[in-house]
Amino acid sequence: MSFDLHTATSGRRAAMVDRLKADGVLTSPLLRDALLRVRREVLLPHAYVRISGPGADPIDWRLLDGSHPDDREEWLDLIHSDESILLQRDGEPLDTLARGQVTGGHMTSMSTYTPATVETLQVLGLAPVQRYLGLGPGPGVALALAATTIGPGRATGVERDPHMAAFAQRNLNRLGVGAVVMEGDAFEGHEARAPYDRIHSGIGVPCVPPAWVEQLAPGERLLTTLATRTPSWPGQLLVTRTVGTGRIAAVLRGRPRGYRPMSGYQWLTALDHRARIKADPGTARPTRLAPPADDAYGFWIAAAYLAPGLVRDFQAETMTIVAPEDDSWAVAGPVDGTVRVHGPRDVWAELEDVHAHWVEAGRPQTYEVDLHDGTGVQPVTSGTGPEALNWSLPPLATVPRQMP
Template identity: 80%
Template sequence: MSLDVHADATSNLRAAMVDRLTSAGVLTDPHLRDALRHVRREVLLPHAYVRVSGPGADPIDWILLDGSHAGDRQEWLDLIHSDESILLQRDGEPLDALARGPVTGGHMTSMSTYTPATVEALQALQIRPGQRYLELGPGPGVSLALAATITGPGLATGVERDGHMAAFAQRNLDRLDLEATVVEGDALAGHPEGGQFDQIHSGIGVPRVPPAWVKQLAPDGRLLTTLATRTPSWPGQLLVTRTGTGRIEAVLRGRPRGYRPMLGYQWLSALDHRARISADPGTARPSRLAPPPDDAYGFWLAAAYLAPGLVRDFQAETMTIVAPEDESWAVAGPGDGTVRVHGPREVWAELEDLHARWEQAGRPETYRVELGDGTGEQCVTSGAGPRDLGWVLPPLPTVSRPELR
């Protein structure tokens, strides 16, 4: 589709998107607001997969919307300017000759982050003109394009493992004349040519911060990533800063959503247990703990580490926490002071005990992380007192990753 086709319509959609994010209090940075108004998302996201199968379907049915096709255009435009994540690639496929319409099977291997999360991340990094920006795992390059618009020509770079996606993103960024670069490489190793950057943004979740990321963070720089655990339910967002004197400081906080984990890192899922839990939720017993609210992020983040192996089924009618590898679960409520439990693992008792420890620690919402140079132990703590919570981040998994294309 030509860049000048429907320019007024897409400009209006971008303006409406910016107004919506501003009114919701999500978008506050004037630099990013201007970038969102000018970066043409239709160039970076020329197609989108839409899932039509329900939860648990295997294989999955999709429809591919082609933005250049008149029959898809309005649905596609509305989707790419919405707050939804845009699904772009199945099973690492080439992206230059995708067929429009229904398709069956496969799993998504690349997508754009939903817009409010992109805004939150870029604002936390405090990007300004003239700064050097590194994006690790940029996918289609939406946040990279926004950063490049702010920093200026030649200062924004992405490192993308998937060769098809790297070429796709570079081609579309070139169409926007942003002078941003995408290089093919292993994001865990940082930029392959080294150097230091004022902002580093990881679009992939990692269990701990790779040493190269620490090394490549410039003085007064900021690094933002998701710390991935085995549960997608309670992600943590880590903000790392290097002071002007070179000291590394890092703060971890729970968030409602996070980035997908690195290649080879397998999430737990409650999906396979849903029918069994519905048929037999378990034995009722009194509960010492009212179901904690969803926005008690500091507690749920601690649960991801200190009660490992648990995952929440957010589609259940009442709070349902599953330990899938232990064939155990807990179903709370509804509101009668009891919880139903099943299996050998005392899932709810663990959460009751952890919640009591969290309250004794002062109900922390943020945690300090000691990273050092990234090569030794990375320790998390809520403070220095005897009742404070703490844990050690796990090592990067030693998995066999495919060779770069």
């Protein structure tokens, strides 16, 4: 019996949509229709699977080739799952990849897992005849969903990697959705087709590039992840431009997940300290702060800025926060009312202070970001008054950027 790819993929797309609806992630009828129509197997014809365990260097990978019979079922299950799809190592060309095991390299492009893409596109509120700009679209899954929703000729992507830009454009053309991928610097947006009704950044940035705001049409929305140095506590920034006055409003909120940061952004990691922490969790002392809830996003996003240089080990048995550059850490519990600390930096004392100030400020869940400062500084505040939490976003220039 021959393999019917169309039947296999349409059934998996329907199951994916049903799962997203059942989980409460997918609520938009327009996006539901787009998810059923966009053939993911065209945009994601291959996928890397990591073989090595955490901390391995170099890393062993296995490349699944969707056209190969021995890989097909695993590949189809993967690209219709809720996992991120890994597509490119170290900016490699994508036309001559060989299936099977390969050693070394780090991922430079992926397709973000579907629940995050769905949540993002629903926050943007896509509708027919809007103009959409996707920044760092990678293989173009979100771009294809946007183009299917708003109509052909209205969705534009800007991708810095020339191999990925060509790869995405070729596959989008096969789908016939009428989306265009331009090779270029996503920080500059794409002025030629501006203004845009919806701008979505598929890369995390430390602050908002001015070109993005300038290219946003009145009354419309821009959504991006604000990347701090820690992957543990990302922020989501929603920017709107008021009709008539043109006033810019930008609201930051903490989120459980976000997009990976721009290329060249060095994330902190707790992995290298895991064995040492297990062997010596530190000196016990009383604490005035019970471990904050994982979903206290308003607190954690403030901590990412006001107690910088920290990263959480989510695989630890109890809450473990590490300052890797200072060789310091804190392990909460397991005994109630105690915390173990190690190193020259009292990590837990810093979190106690931030939490106390957060409570005094009224436990804010959102923060306003001022994008109007003529100096280029982007101040953040929880409100007015002496108890408000305040900080400024770091400029783009402080982040090293890799060349193509």
